[in-house]
Amino acid sequence: MEQALLGFINTLRQHDVRISTSETLDALHTADVVGYGERELLRNALAAALTKTREEKATFHRCFDLYFLAKGERHSEQQQKQQESAHPTQFELPDAVAGDAAVQAALSAPMVQAAIDGNQDAVTMAIEEAAEGVSLDTIRFNTQKGIFRRRLAEAAGTGEFDKAIEVLKAIDEEELAGPIEWLEQQRNTLDMAARDEVEHQLLLNANAAGRAIQQQMLRNTKLSALEGYHLKQLPTLIRALAKKLATRHRQRRRVDRRGKLDMAKTLRRNLAYGGVPFHTYWKQKRKDQPKLYVLCDVSGSVSTYARFLLLFLYSLTDVMPRIRSFVFTSEVYEVTELFDRHPPEQAVEMVNQKWGRGSSDYGNSFKHFVRDFGAQIDRNTTLIILGDGRANSADPGLNELRQLYDKSKYLLWFNPEPRSAWNTGDSEIKRYQSACHFVAECNSLAKLERLLDRLLTVLR
Amino acid sequence: MQPTPASTAVTQLIEGFAAAGYIASEAIATTVFLAQQLQRPILVEGPPGVGKTELAKATALHNDLPLVRLQCYEGLDESKALYDWKYSKQLLYSQVLKEQLHDILQGAKGLVESVERLKTFGDIFYSEEFLEPRPLLKALREPNGAVLLIDEIDKADYEFESLLLEILSDFQASIPEIGTVKATTKPVVILTSNNTRDLSDALKRRCLHLYIDFPSRELEQRIVHTRVPEIPESLSQQLVSFIQQVRELDLKKAPAVSETLDWARALLLLHATSLSPELVQSTLNVILKFEEDIQLVSPDIRQLLKDR
Numbered sequence: 001m002e003q004a005l006l007g008f009i010n011t012l013r014q015h016d017v018r019i020s021t022s023e024t025l026d027a028l029h030t031a032d033v034v035g036y037g038e039r040e041l042l043r044n045a046l047a048a049a050l051t052k053t054r055e056e057k058a059t060f061h062r063c064f065d066l067y068f069l070a071k072g073e074r075h076s077e078q079q080q081k082q083q084e085s086a087h088p089t090q091f092e093l094p095d096a097v098a099g100d101a102a103v104q105a106a107l108s109a110p111m112v113q114a115a116i117d118g119n120q121d122a123v124t125m126a127i128e129e130a131a132e133g134v135s136l137d138t139i140r141f142n143t144q145k146g147i148f149r150r151r152l153a154e155a156a157g158t159g160e161f162d163k164a165i166e167v168l169k170a171i172d173e174e175e176l177a178g179p180i181e182w183l184e185q186q187r188n189t190l191d192m193a194a195r196d197e198v199e200h201q202l203l204l205n206a207n208a209a210g211r212a213i214q215q216q217m218l219r220n221t222k223l224s225a226l227e228g229y230h231l232k233q234l235p236t237l238i239r240a241l242a243k244k245l246a247t248r249h250r251q252r253r254r255v256d257r258r259g260k261l262d263m264a265k266t267l268r269r270n271l272a273y274g275g276v277p278f279h280t281y282w283k284q285k286r287k288d289q290p291k292l293y294v295l296c297d298v299s300g301s302v303s304t305y306a307r308f309l310l311l312f313l314y315s316l317t318d319v320m321p322r323i324r325s326f327v328f329t330s331e332v333y334e335v336t337e338l339f340d341r342h343p344p345e346q347a348v349e350m351v352n353q354k355w356g357r358g359s360s361d362y363g364n365s366f367k368h369f370v371r372d373f374g375a376q377i378d379r380n381t382t383l384i385i386l387g388d389g390r391a392n393s394a395d396p397g398l399n400e401l402r403q404l405y406d407k408s409k410y411l412l413w414f415n416p417e418p419r420s421a422w423n424t425g426d427s428e429i430k431r432y433q434s435a436c437h438f439v440a441e442c443n444s445l446a447k448l449e450r451l452l453d454r455l456l457t458v459l460r
Numbered sequence: 461m462q463p464t465p466a467s468t469a470v471t472q473l474i475e476g477f478a479a480a481g482y483i484a485s486e487a488i489a490t491t492v493f494l495a496q497q498l499q500r501p502i503l504v505e506g507p508p509g510v511g512k513t514e515l516a517k518a519t520a521l522h523n524d525l526p527l528v529r530l531q532c533y534e535g536l537d538e539s540k541a542l543y544d545w546k547y548s549k550q551l552l553y554s555q556v557l558k559e560q561l562h563d564i565l566q567g568a569k570g571l572v573e574s575v576e577r578l579k580t581f582g583d584i585f586y587s588e589e590f591l592e593p594r595p596l597l598k599a600l601r602e603p604n605g606a607v608l609l610i611d612e613i614d615k616a617d618y619e620f621e622s623l624l625l626e627i628l629s630d631f632q633a634s635i636p637e638i639g640t641v642k643a644t645t646k647p648v649v650i651l652t653s654n655n656t657r658d659l660s661d662a663l664k665r666r667c668l669h670l671y672i673d674f675p676s677r678e679l680e681q682r683i684v685h686t687r688v689p690e691i692p693e694s695l696s697q698q699l700v701s702f703i704q705q706v707r708e709l710d711l712k713k714a715p716a717v718s719e720t721l722d723w724a725r726a727l728l729l730l731h732a733t734s735l736s737p738e739l740v741q742s743t744l745n746v747i748l749k750f751e752e753d754i755q756l757v758s759p760d761i762r763q764l765l766k767d768r
Contacts, residue, residue: 020665026668030494030498033466033494033498034464034467038464038466040486041466041490047487048487048491048669048670052503052665052667052669053505053669054671057671278547
């Protein structure tokens with residue numbers, strides 16, 4: 001039973017439930033305490049020990065049903081089938097050959113013997129043991145089915161039947177036709193059981209493995225190349241990436257927070273205690289709060305990127321300074337409030353619906369931005385501009401951008417176009433480059449993650 | 461089927477909780493049973509007002525143990541949660557002992573000998589005598605064990621979680637000046653969280669996790685009966701059914717169990733015997749705490765009362 005529990009934990013892991021070794025030990029203890037007798041009790045107890053969020057609990061219950069219930073049902077089904085097929089004909093060996101030593105040896109092989117005795121549980125047990133032997137739980141893809149089935153059947157003992165059949169055939173006696181057929185039938189039953197087991201395990205594993213590969217792929221593909229179905233999955237992935245970044249950068253702040261001992265102040269305040277420093281005061285460098293402004297092009301060609309940049313940034317609010325966000329096509333609109341009032345995913349949708357049309361006019365947009373918000377840009381402000389720098393052959397607004405560049409701490413330009421396409425056609429990115437601290441290519445999640453990681457490092 | 465010893469224990473626990481005025485679902489009872497068997501803390505999550513804190517109180521009452529409560533907030537630190545030194549007492553003693561010092565050092569020649577003599581007295585100022593135990597230490601030193609409730613852990617800082625780790629896994633606390641204080645009897649630890657932020661994996665790993673959701677209709681009915689026994693059967697049915705439906709609407713804050721109970725008590729005070737649309741309208745502010753929510757529900761009151 002322990003083996004089954006470990007198998008179950010493995011299944012959970014493949015479904016993205018994070019289970020550490022110590023939790024595995026907990027689960028084993030838990031099972032010891034509550035026993036395997038009552039399913040609901042075991043289910044509740046394991047759920048408490050193994051899962052740590054509400055989502056994980058839902059996954060847990062799904063897997064529990066799939067793993068334990070399905071296993072039990074399948075076995076009783078199998079047994080029924082075997083009983084039906086086995087009962088009508090009994091295995092009877094003609095007396096003539098019963099005494100033959102070779103025949104006896106072949107028939108006393110454990111699996112064959114079990115079949116002759118009508119021991120139905122033996123098949124179940126053999127399959128289970130064999131599954132472990134060939135590490136069936138590592139099966140991932142449909143294409144592996146054939147090889148695993150063959151290995152599993154062999155490990156479970158089809159070979160023993162083959163041997164027995166061979167021995168009987170070699171004797172070449174007519175009366176043996178019945179027993180040979182019977183043995184073949186038994187062999188097929190075992191083979192079928194192996195096939196069922198492989199199918200079941202694949203069902204448990206395939207989804208998870210597929211997802212892992214898919215996520216890897218999603219991170220590295222160009223965002224614009226993604227289609228509807230994959231786009232829906234991105235927010236989840238972004239949240240996970242953001243969480244990782246946030247954890248990394250939160251830890252650093254902990255170290256920074258305490259400053260040096262402020263001797264003068266400590267002595268002065270502790271005069272009442274005869275100079276004994278009961279209360280300590282710490283000198284802290286007061287850092288001005290950094291500010292982050294994001295200006296996104298949401299015209300047709302780059303709106304997808306704007307979406308994910310905003311989504312990513314707002315998933316990082318834990319560690320990011322306060323963000324003010326703006327979008328533009330031909331004019332600039334502030335969308336900070338939208339994000340304050342709605343969850344990021346919804347806000348991004350609203351932005352896209354409301355403004356995500358038309359073609360971009362950089363000159364006009366920059367002019368507006370400088371006029372309305374330029375006064376707020378100061379030495380603590382980092383400004384991120386997301387756009388492809390294609391000014392449609394109109395005024396690129398370079399002077400305005402230079403003003404922003406001079407006033408801000410950093411002016412970063414994220415360009416979703418691949419580097420090879422920069423400065424081709426109406427792209428003005430080279431000229432913009434002269435008025436930016438940094439121009440980066442950002443067209444996949446992996447690149448975006450790396451950029452934001454660096455951004456977080458410089459912001460504090 | 462013969463009930464296993466574990467399942468009998470869980471059933472007993474449910475009955476025990478019921479006697480303490482807490483209606484527990486099977487999942488809740490199983491988790492508490494496990495926590496006692498494995499000596500693990502429980503991390504309870506769920507929407508506000510579903511009885512997370514109540515669970516700790518009921519556990520204390522059922523096991524007849526003292527309840528030690530630590531309410532978390534931003535900026536909570538060691539000196540408020542674990543221990544502190546009694547500074548003023550230390551100061552006072554140091555003044556008094558100054559006089560004594562002379563006698564002790566009498567006859568000592570030179571600095572080295574004086575220091576040698578002082579050494580034999582040990583570190584009196586940093587001893588148990590001057591230790592001011594805070595909730596965590598108090599729970600550890602409780603001779604017969606205790607129920608330690610660490611309420612709303614998500615409100616505390618990230619750093620505070622790390623402080624808890626030693627206590628949660630080994631039931632001991634390290635005080636640099638004294639050494640390690642081990643629990644005399646391991647306390648039952650219950651942490652609650654409203655999920656305003658993610659807790660660290662290290663903390664979660666050490667705990668059993670329990671998610672308490674809004675109760676089912678049948679369970680809520682029983683809760684109302686236990687907590688407000690005077691309420692007539694028909695009214696409590698109507699009320700629970702109404703609340704259950706309201707929870708399915710898109711509200712800013714869905715009414716919790718505590719609000720159901722408040723409402724039941726309020727209706728009892730008004731001598732109501734059944735729910736009428738007018739009565740619901742005038743008492744809606746007991747269960748809904750936002751103006752927007754009230755406006756959302758108001759037009760549908762008749763409909764909600766009709767279909768059950």
